[in-house]
Amino acid sequence: MKKTFREKTISFFTRIAKKNKLLKYPCLAALSIVLGTYHIGRYFASNTKRFASVVFVVIFFMTSCSFSFAVLAEKTGFVKAQETYSAVIGDSDITLAEEGGSPYIEDMDEDLSYDIEEDYESDAYTLDDILGDDADYTVEGDQQEELSQQVSEDYVFDPDDWRLVLINKQHPIPDDYSFDLGTIKDGMLCDERIVGDLLAMMQAAKKDGINLMIRSPYRSDNRQETNFNKRIRRYMGQGYSYLDAYKLTSQVITVPGASEHQVGLALDITSDTYSNLDEGFAETDTGKWLAEHSCEYGFTLRYPAGKEYITSIEYEPWHFRYVGREAAVIMRDEGICLEEFWDKYL
Numbered sequence: 001m002k003k004t005f006r007e008k009t010i011s012f013f014t015r016i017a018k019k020n021k022l023l024k025y026p027c028l029a030a031l032s033i034v035l036g037t038y039h040i041g042r043y044f045a046s047n048t049k050r051f052a053s054v055v056f057v058v059i060f061f062m063t064s065c066s067f068s069f070a071v072l073a074e075k076t077g078f079v080k081a082q083e084t085y086s087a088v089i090g091d092s093d094i095t096l097a098e099e100g101g102s103p104y105i106e107d108m109d110e111d112l113s114y115d116i117e118e119d120y121e122s123d124a125y126t127l128d129d130i131l132g133d134d135a136d137y138t139v140e141g142d143q144q145e146e147l148s149q150q151v152s153e154d155y156v157f158d159p160d161d162w163r164l165v166l167i168n169k170q171h172p173i174p175d176d177y178s179f180d181l182g183t184i185k186d187g188m189l190c191d192e193r194i195v196g197d198l199l200a201m202m203q204a205a206k207k208d209g210i211n212l213m214i215r216s217p218y219r220s221d222n223r224q225e226t227n228f229n230k231r232i233r234r235y236m237g238q239g240y241s242y243l244d245a246y247k248l249t250s251q252v253i254t255v256p257g258a259s260e261h262q263v264g265l266a267l268d269i270t271s272d273t274y275s276n277l278d279e280g281f282a283e284t285d286t287g288k289w290l291a292e293h294s295c296e297y298g299f300t301l302r303y304p305a306g307k308e309y310i311t312s313i314e315y316e317p318w319h320f321r322y323v324g325r326e327a328a329v330i331m332r333d334e335g336i337c338l339e340e341f342w343d344k345y346l
Contacts, residue, residue: 282317295328
């Protein structure tokens with residue numbers, strides 16, 4: 001009868017051990033390694049489909065989670081994560097997260113939401129700051145007429161319309177996307193095509209007793225990466241692993257290369273009476289005015305409450321994106337976000 005591989009292996013090492021007693025234990029160890037490797041290999045070979053399914057699930061998860069569209073590891077700080085960890089722990093005055101704490105924002109220091117502002121530019125301008133001596137700016141007649149028109153029921157949306165470009169973690173900024181920057185005030189920039197509507201909205205708000213304050217519109221690629229990495233290091237300073245810190249950061253700051261701020265279409269808006277970037281802004285008169293009237297000037301609340309599972313970004317009542325009046329009115333009336341708008345109309 002033909003011997004099996006196991007029998008041949010045992011016989012081989014037994015003969016060597018009998019010839020030289022000093023090799024008895026080395027042969028026993030070698031026999032264990034060879035047979036162990038052999039059986040493990042056979043186990044994997046006989047369960048190929050099962051392990052292939054596991055690999056498929058892992059690949060699917062990695063390509064659909066918030067990590068998948070991060071820029072190169074060197075840019076996000078992954079390469080230097082271990083090097084910076086000790087420095088952050090040593091220099092940070094942030095209290096470490098309690099042992100066993102859940103890695104979610106609501107379980108952290110209650111003041112952390114206010115620190116988001118530290119990641120952004122400190123400049124913030126009201127209408128009077130922007131216009132100076134021209135503070136009596138009014139919307140031109142033809143523009144006012146356009147703003148007062150109703151959205152036509154047969155209006156056809158164009159997926160190539162620059163106003164509707166979809167930018168998020170799953171749809172990073174297209175390589176061929178181009179735009180020109182216009183100046184809001186001093187070094188504060190945005191897409192020059194939205195400046196007129198932005199000033200018109202600020203003027204309309206002021207007439208209603210609301211003094212809008214514009215902050216953090218266009219951000220350069222380097223600025224976005226700096227904000228993102230700074231937030232990662234802060235979470236790591238609280239005791240989170242790099243991956244948990246990355247996940248938490250991506251819920252409050254869009255990953256570099258996938259931020260609408262980088263194309264000058266998004267901006268943060270507060271008021272001269274409430275400057276905190278937190279959910280409490282939604283309950284202010286300014287927050288309510290913007291939620292109701294911003295669409296009349298082409299802006300939409302980009303990350304609404306209840307849509308976090310779609311946008312992958314937490315509720316930000318201060319964050320507005322220019323999409324054009326036609327789309328913005330529909331989004332407000334139907335209570336949908338830009339991703340849902342694309343699914344339905346484009």
